[in-house]
Amino acid sequence: xxxxxxxxxTASLWAAVLRIATPLIFGALGALICERSGVLNLGIEGIMTxxxxxxxxxxxxxxxxxVALAAAAAAGACFGLLHAVLTVPLGLSQHVSGLGxxxxxxxxxxxxxxxxxxxxDAPPTIEPFRPLxxxxxxxxxxxxxxVFAQTAPTYAALAAAGLCxxxxxxxxxxxxxxxxxxxxxxxxxQGLNPLSIRTGAVVVGSALMALGGAFLTTAxxxxxxxxxxxxxxxxxxxxVVFAGWRPGKALLGALLFAFFDAYQLRLQHVVxxxxxxxxxxxxxxxxxxxxxxxxxxxxxxxxxxxxxxxxER
Amino acid sequence: xxxxxxxxxxxxxxxxxxxxxVLASLVLCAGLIALAGVNPLDxxxxxxxxxxxxxxxxxxxxxxxxxxxxxxxxxxxxxxxRLWNIGGEGQFYVGALAAAWLGSEALAGLPPALGILGVxxxxxxxxxxxxxxxxxxxxxxxxDEVVTTLLTNFIVMLFVGMMVEGPLKDPLAFGWPxxxxxxxxxxLPKLVERTRLHxxxxxxxxxAGLVWLMLARTVFGARARAAGLSAGAAEFAGVPLARTxxxxxxISGALAGLAGAIEVAGVKGYVTTDLSPGYGYxxxxxxxxxxxxxxxxxxxxxxxxxxxxxxDAMSRALGAPTFIADVIVAVSLLTMLVALLxxxxxxxx
Numbered sequence: 001x002x003x004x005x006x007x008x009x010t011a012s013l014w015a016a017v018l019r020i021a022t023p024l025i026f027g028a029l030g031a032l033i034c035e036r037s038g039v040l041n042l043g044i045e046g047i048m049t050x051x052x053x054x055x056x057x058x059x060x061x062x063x064x065x066x067v068a069l070a071a072a073a074a075a076g077a078c079f080g081l082l083h084a085v086l087t088v089p090l091g092l093s094q095h096v097s098g099l100g101x102x103x104x105x106x107x108x109x110x111x112x113x114x115x116x117x118x119x120x121d122a123p124p125t126i127e128p129f130r131p132l133x134x135x136x137x138x139x140x141x142x143x144x145x146x147v148f149a150q151t152a153p154t155y156a157a158l159a160a161a162g163l164c165x166x167x168x169x170x171x172x173x174x175x176x177x178x179x180x181x182x183x184x185x186x187x188x189x190q191g192l193n194p195l196s197i198r199t200g201a202v203v204v205g206s207a208l209m210a211l212g213g214a215f216l217t218t219a220x221x222x223x224x225x226x227x228x229x230x231x232x233x234x235x236x237x238x239x240v241v242f243a244g245w246r247p248g249k250a251l252l253g254a255l256l257f258a259f260f261d262a263y264q265l266r267l268q269h270v271v272x273x274x275x276x277x278x279x280x281x282x283x284x285x286x287x288x289x290x291x292x293x294x295x296x297x298x299x300x301x302x303x304x305x306x307x308x309x310x311x312e313r
Numbered sequence: 314x315x316x317x318x319x320x321x322x323x324x325x326x327x328x329x330x331x332x333x334x335v336l337a338s339l340v341l342c343a344g345l346i347a348l349a350g351v352n353p354l355d356x357x358x359x360x361x362x363x364x365x366x367x368x369x370x371x372x373x374x375x376x377x378x379x380x381x382x383x384x385x386x387x388x389x390x391x392x393x394x395r396l397w398n399i400g401g402e403g404q405f406y407v408g409a410l411a412a413a414w415l416g417s418e419a420l421a422g423l424p425p426a427l428g429i430l431g432v433x434x435x436x437x438x439x440x441x442x443x444x445x446x447x448x449x450x451x452x453x454x455x456x457d458e459v460v461t462t463l464l465t466n467f468i469v470m471l472f473v474g475m476m477v478e479g480p481l482k483d484p485l486a487f488g489w490p491x492x493x494x495x496x497x498x499x500x501l502p503k504l505v506e507r508t509r510l511h512x513x514x515x516x517x518x519x520x521a522g523l524v525w526l527m528l529a530r531t532v533f534g535a536r537a538r539a540a541g542l543s544a545g546a547a548e549f550a551g552v553p554l555a556r557t558x559x560x561x562x563x564i565s566g567a568l569a570g571l572a573g574a575i576e577v578a579g580v581k582g583y584v585t586t587d588l589s590p591g592y593g594y595x596x597x598x599x600x601x602x603x604x605x606x607x608x609x610x611x612x613x614x615x616x617x618x619x620x621x622x623x624x625d626a627m628s629r630a631l632g633a634p635t636f637i638a639d640v641i642v643a644v645s646l647l648t649m650l651v652a653l654l655x656x657x658x659x660x661x662x
Contacts, residue, residue, distance in 0.1 A: 091316075092650045096646070107642075110636040241457065285468060291460060292450060
């Protein structure tokens with residue numbers, strides 16, 4: 001019991017929280033941008049898988065890690081564009097199209113991976129991002145190793161959350177995105193095109209999702225293996241609902257979730273006699289509990305999942 | 314160019330849609346096959362040979378189609394009522410686990426016919442209970458069932474791992490993590506000796522007929538379809554929405570659970586964590602390719618089975634990764650969506 005509490009005082013736990021939260025922050029922000037514009041993007045799980053593999057593949061072929069991240073984002077944007085074309089101008093079911101994108105993106109990912117790495121070979125490794133200690137700040141007691149000795153993409157994720165919140169809340173662009181998700185007819189009345197706004201939002205959101213996947217192969221681990229995303233995409237979709245479609249709360253939700261995940265991983269070694277699977281179940285159960293807790297309270301964008309067709313009500 | 318709603322959905326387009334979708338998918342995936350240095354036409358010919366070339370391969374394809382018919386029906390029933398059950402994979406596994414658990418000892422003393430029935434009912438109850446939770450959360454608290462059913466799949470996979478390494482582990486399996494086996498006399502009889510094809514295929518086909526009857530000819534079916542077409546209008550017309558959705562959940566979950574029970578009692582005999590190559594997820598594609606028509610599900614399931622069995626053979630012969638099967642199936646889901654659009658809309662300049 002005491003041991004279980006002592007974990008809470010270790011800097012390594014809290015550093016792990018930020019590390020585990022990073023892909024969730026990227027993914028949840030991506031899903032949030034899509035949904036604020038009115039498009040549910042269930043392609044997230046597949047797009048994260050794709051991003052993870054593309055980033056690894058680019059780095060494995062000798063690209064700089066930042067170039068690898070850009071390649072992953074571009075690949076994610078392509079699949080996002082496909083989802084956008086199917087759901088925005090064509091107005092197809094966002095549920096089915098999104099699931100189709102997930103199935104397509106993940107099977108495409110595994111197919112390409114198998115072209116490069118044959119069955120039976122150990123997953124080839126790359127040189128991942130090293131922790132980037134911020135001079136001065138990283139020497140602070142406790143806070144230093146926790147916050148200021150992370151890898152560069154983690155800082156980028158935190159910055160992206162702030163940027164996303166600012167753009168959505170304070171800029172004309174953000175207003176247009178929110179309006180497309182609340183009342184696309186009003187966007188049309190303003191002389192803007194709700195279809196292009198939604199398409200743009202889905203493309204940008206999908207690129208962010210792919211970055212979340214890319215973090216897994218370029219910073220959290222150093223290789224790609226099938227099933228490595230493990231439902232993180234679906235957890236991001238749950239986080240967006242939990243956050244009431246607000247970027248700041250999505251960041252907090254991701255951190256809270258990552259805390260439980262990091263804690264259960266450490267608890268496994270302390271608590272004896274329980275199957276390890278019970279601990280691994282905790283994050284998924286927690287997501288469902290979180291959804292029940294906020295049910296009925298969260299207000300989804302008014303026109304979420306409602307396709308917009310000119311001249312049709 | 315813009316889309317204009319047709320006054321009446323086009324029947325020709327509706328019927329042609331799945332064929333156009335599959336053709337488009339095969340054309341699109343040809344590029345990926347070429348990327349592996351394999352001639353796409355050779356690959357497709359090899360896939361057909363692999364799925365239909367011999368008596369053995371035909372039985373293998375039909376054995377693969379059996380669970381797909383049932384998971385396809387599970388998705389069909391749910392999607393018709395707009396209950397987004399994406400948890401077919403989890404329901405498949407709990408059904409399989411329940412079948413192995415009860416079929417190994419508890420039901421083993423019964424006369425075989427009764428015992429087999431018991432095994433299948435066990436799978437159906439397990440699957441139904443698993444889907445009832447998200448369905449209840451949806452009708453009671455308004456929790457979106459897409460995310461909860463998806464997350465449940467991961468919980469179930471861990472649970473299956475826990476069971477086959479723990480309480481349900483087969484002590485005679487040389488330490489391999491696999492469940493206790495279904496008793497020999499409760500295994501489903503084979504349709505063709507020395508193959509994997511078992512009477513589960515007939516059960517699945519009969520179930521498709523029953524589901525069609527249920528949706529097309531019963532009050533409950535009409536209510537379920539009404540709930541899917543417009544929940545608001547259905548409620549206004551006096552359809553008890555919550556009760557209907559819970560009923561749909563019971564049926565849909567039971568169908569996916571039955572798929573798991575039949576796969577265990579028909580083919581493998583025991584549960585491992587790789588029992589299903591994504592039958593639950595592929596069931597969604599099967600249902601969509603069938604245009605959510607129960608009788609079409611059988612045809613669509615055979616198509617998906619052909620792709621999977623054929624791709625295995627093609628990969629052995631020509632070397633392109635077997636994952637091409639998953640790509641072809643996923644892309645046909647997307648092309649089917651587009652093809653169906655042109656049944657209700659037409660393009661105007």
